[in-house]
Amino acid sequence: MSDPRPVRRALVSVFDKSGLEDLVAGLVDAGVELVSTGGSAALIEKLGLPVTKVEDLTGFPECLDGRVKTLHPRVHAGILADTRLSDHVRQLEELQVAPFDLVVVNLYPFADTVASGAGVQDCIEKIDIGGPTMVRAAAKNHASVAIVTDPDSYGSVLTSVRGGGFTLEQRQRLAAEAFAHTARYDVAVADWMAGAVADTGDGTGFDAQIGGTWTREQTLRYGENPHQRAALYVADGVAGLARAEQLHGKAMSYNNYVDADAALRAAHDHGDQPTVAIIKHANPCGIAVGGSIEAAYERAQACDPISAYGGIVASNRPITAAMATALNDTFSEVVLAPDFDTDALEILKEKKNRRLLTVATPTPGGVEVRPISGGVLVQDRDTIDAVVEATNEEKPTQGHGDDPARWALVAGEAADQRTLADLAFAWRAVRATKSNAILLARDGGSVGIGMGQVNRIDSCHLAIGRAGEDRAKGAAAASDAFFPFADGLQVLLDAGVSAVVAPGGSVRDDEVVEAAEAAGITMYFTGTRHFAH
């Protein structure tokens, strides 16, 4: 650890003035000379403390509504002089500039201003220019200067100043934090500019360059496997699973987060209907809707109780005491919901380790980013249309959407209301399943799911096998993509499914439809696909 470098002169320019009074009082008490900008200097003067205004230092007034305050060589030479170098020290003497040892700056609240819905010009005025310039200058020159941007750290700043100053290691750490701070700031400005001011995507809908900054929230015990390190990072100002409140249980693991993310999406794909999804290895082992959340859970759990053991349970409704009691009958790793009734929480806390999380309803839309070797893929999130009541009226000849009213009836009789409701449910639920995906449903609940196979026939066999003979017979089936041949469909037909919904679009659609007609079942084409890789 290096010797501390004493603090004799500090430059203070802060938008957020919280904690400033104690900081400057402590600095003055420790014999530090203060130089400060308009509003900050006014507050220091009001406290009766000595301060030099920046404009008195520069001999140039703050002007243009604050756009120019500290952008002056007398300020920046004082920040950027490397006082280890005799030549820099000599030049400062010639120029009659005194060096700064400490710079305390926090920036105009750009992101908050954008989030408040302010107009373009107001947002532009909240792009801080002089602040980041000082922060970057001081961080570059951390050999001589300590840079502080976080009001929460003022207490430890005073401790260091009183203890003889900042060590090189402390200044290095502060500099790294400062550059991360300005990088985050610039990314926020660049992202906003690319959409609100200019179309840098040239009409493609994708910006010419994308940036992202995430802040480490916590390290995790390990990654997907114990030999992999892992951490959770959160995006600035974005709600979601990464910021979920954990009410109880062991720390979340990497795999818990992956599965919980899949569970969250699956549980919110069915509109206002009470829905429960149980996920293992990012795939559902049960999804169901119901007249109540308890009914939905019972059906979701009944789909595949063996696989549901140790699963992640997501509900789109607050967890009630009755559901909590049912949840306690089996082992689940995580339960996530928008809320938990007080008595439900008491019941669930009986299991010491099980994690309980409250998570806000995810906002649909936006893009998703997936890293690949040497780059990232960016795509619109797959959205599923709003739930509409299933109806048999006005069927188009070609399906084109998630809404059953827009499906094309390609084989058999139009489904009765109950079957159509099951087809609609199966279609929404199958998109929570990794491709190739086949999902069988009855009475608003999945009864057999085949997923993640490299051919669709195997997924069909899996779905039928998991459903069992009795449940497969008469079930409604959904396929996430078209049947390339009739063979996969035939597996479902042989098991006695009563109706099938699929996107259609194979060159062999005729053979597929023919097989459905020969079996006398109802078949709809949606015209849309929901692959999930």
Ligand SMILES: NC(=O)c1ncn([C@@H]2O[C@H](COP(=O)(O)O)[C@@H](O)[C@H]2O)c1NC=O
């Ligand atoms: N333009 C400049 O020279 C300049 N220098 C400092 N600021 C910012 O002005 C704020 C402090 O202003 P005041 O002390 O007047 O309340 C800080 O957020 C600081 O980052 C500036 N403002 C914006 O760019």
